[in-house]
Amino acid sequence: MKSVIARLGAFLFVLMSVMPASAQAPEPVVALTGGNIVDVMTGAVTENGVILVRGERIAAIGAQGEVEIPAGARTVPMTGKWLIPGLMNMHTHFSLILPGAEGNRLANETPDAQALRMANNAYHSLWSGVTAVRTPGEFGGVDFALKAAIERGEVLGPRIETSGTIIAPTGGHGYTEADGPYDFAHVAREQIKRGASWIKIAISGGIADTHGSISAAPMTDEELSTLIEVAHRNGVKVTAHNGSVEAARQALDFGIDCFEHGYHLDEPTLRRMKDEDVWLVPTIVVSQPGAYEFFRKIGSPDWYLERVESTGKDHWQMLQNAIRIGVNIALGSDQHPFEPNDGTTATVAEAELYQKAGMTPLQALQAATIQPARLMDRQQDIGSLEAGKYADVVAVDTNPLETISALRSLDFVMKGGAIIRNDDAPATVTHPFD
Ligand SMILES: [Zn+2]
Structure with missing residues (x-):
């Protein structure tokens, strides 16, 4: 068992060493714009909202116009979608x-x-x-x-x-x-x-x-x-x-x-x-x-x-x-x-x-x-869409507060600010080793 892990470790070390170093790169800023943002604590919805993500976490969240989108931010349209926590x-x-x-x-x-x-x-x-x-x-x-x-x-x-x-x-x-x-x-x-x-x-x-x-x-x-x-x-x-x-x-x-x-x-x-x-x-x-x-x-x-x-x-x-x-x-x-x-x-x-x-x-x-x-005692970090928490976000096409079956239309996944899946715009998916 130990030797398997050691070998896997060696393989990953080689993999890491040929990948471009990203430590010095500035934290990427992504703005998810135009979606209906669901507050799972209360059931309140912010229509046409913005989730601003800096690095791994949500930097700001609110209605369009309330959240300032900095120059250089990557904007990913979520128009008409419903945004909920991962x-x-x-x-x-x-x-x-x-x-x-x-x-x-x-x-x-x-x-x-x-x-x-x-x-x-x-x-x-x-x-x-x-x-x-x-x-x-x-x-x-x-x-x-x-x-x-x-x-x-x-x-x-x-x-x-x-x-x-x-x-x-x-x-x-x-x-x-x-x-x-x-x-x-x-x-x-x-x-x-x-x-x-x-x-x-x-x-x-x-x-x-x-x-x-x-x-x-x-x-x-x-x-x-x-x-x-x-x-x-x-x-x-x-x-x-x-x-x-x-x-x-x-x-x-x-x-x-x-x-x-x-x-x-x-x-x-x-x-x-x-x-x-x-x-x-x-x-x-x-x-x-x-x-x-x-x-x-x-x-x-x-x-x-x-x-x-x-x-x-x-x-x-x-x-x-x-x-x-x-x-x-x-x-x-x-x-x-x-x-x-x-x-x-x-x-x-x-x-x-x-x-x-x-x-x-x-x-x-x-x-x-x-x-x-x-x-899991992790509510300070995950579980709802709030500034300061990890940007773990999914999107669905219909209102999940009307029926939970809306989750069937899930087609967007962000974890820790990285876009893992976006069926509507596959080009926006973050390369895992960027
Ligand atoms: Zn079991």
């Missing part, structure tokens, strides 16, 4: 391998092949409009290298907060098994040492498990409380893969920060989550009918599809309850953010299901932007 997806696995035909093909994947596959998934995610992700569970620590490479500008992809591996009791729904409080403390510290900004723990079973029950709570109090305490003492939050009411109660007692999926969570549990500011990342898209076609395509076995269908009914009811009760929800798909789903991407399909389950279009938009930023 989308965020809080549950994706760039190294994801599902059971079935795809799993068979990738069974013997080497770490270097995995790194390249993950970089490709990161690029496609960004291109689809997702400028930040949280990856709650990757294989082999490649996610830490990918995150660093993206931050250095060597690879194009979204901003990443990662948990590293998924920790679970032996036989549980995770990649790294542990038993007893010392072992849980050790594996959590190991991930934090490598750069994890989240800890992901599987406190119940999963849809894909061939043994055990989703509703069981297999961890001891000592194990779970120790793991959460260790993470919190390191300033790291803990999220739990969970579908079990009993495991939820136990985790809430010990101060868990977030639940993934929440398949079978009941109303009392959801109320307690609301009262204690515990987050929900629903990943509703994987259990609803739109997903069946995807699972058939990748050759998932029949027993898996049957489990998805039966879990899906509870999952949908849970989501409707969570929205009605007002639990904090951040969008996550548990599929690649760009994965084709119901004629759009998994990210957009997930947001559409939130609207269908009871959110207003603005709430669904918040679940895809400012809420994830808050979940």
Whole structure:
């Protein structure tokens, strides 16, 4: 593994050394003009607005005429479009391998092949409009290298907060098994040492498990409380893969920060989550009918599809309850953010299901932007279009405050001031190494 990273490093060093130095160049200034700018905090819209971007960040924002566009700025017309913050997806696995035909093909994947596959998934995610992700569970620590490479500008992809591996009791729904409080403390510290900004723990079973029950709570109090305490003492939050009411109660007692999926969570549990500011990342898209076609395509076995269908009914009811009760929800798909789903991407399909389950279009938009930023404690830097924040901007053709399905028309992506995609004017795309 080390030698692979060393070789990759050497290759990138050579690549960097033949590229023109840009350190001394003045910060580029870009003005996005003429669009309808959406304030996701309030739902207010600035028509015919200007977003002035200097380097990586938004320098000024406002109506045309209010914002002075300096001489030499590059103007990119956004006339008639709706400008919103870059989308965020809080549950994706760039190294994801599902059971079935795809799993068979990738069974013997080497770490270097995995790194390249993950970089490709990161690029496609960004291109689809997702400028930040949280990856709650990757294989082999490649996610830490990918995150660093993206931050250095060597690879194009979204901003990443990662948990590293998924920790679970032996036989549980995770990649790294542990038993007893010392072992849980050790594996959590190991991930934090490598750069994890989240800890992901599987406190119940999963849809894909061939043994055990989703509703069981297999961890001891000592194990779970120790793991959460260790993470919190390191300033790291803990999220739990969970579908079990009993495991939820136990985790809430010990101060868990977030639940993934929440398949079978009941109303009392959801109320307690609301009262204690515990987050929900629903990943509703994987259990609803739109997903069946995807699972058939990748050759998932029949027993898996049957489990998805039966879990899906509870999952949908849970989501409707969570929205009605007002639990904090951040969008996550548990599929690649760009994965084709119901004629759009998994990210957009997930947001559409939130609207269908009871959110207003603005709430669904918040679940895809400012809420994830808050979940990650990154709201000072990302999640809304405001002066001082990173210029992570996407554009759609119709009003997302009327229906969140407007995200289907997404055709412009800017991350950190660089134009990644502009279908209407491809010549404006920023060369990645400019
Ligand atoms: Zn997952």
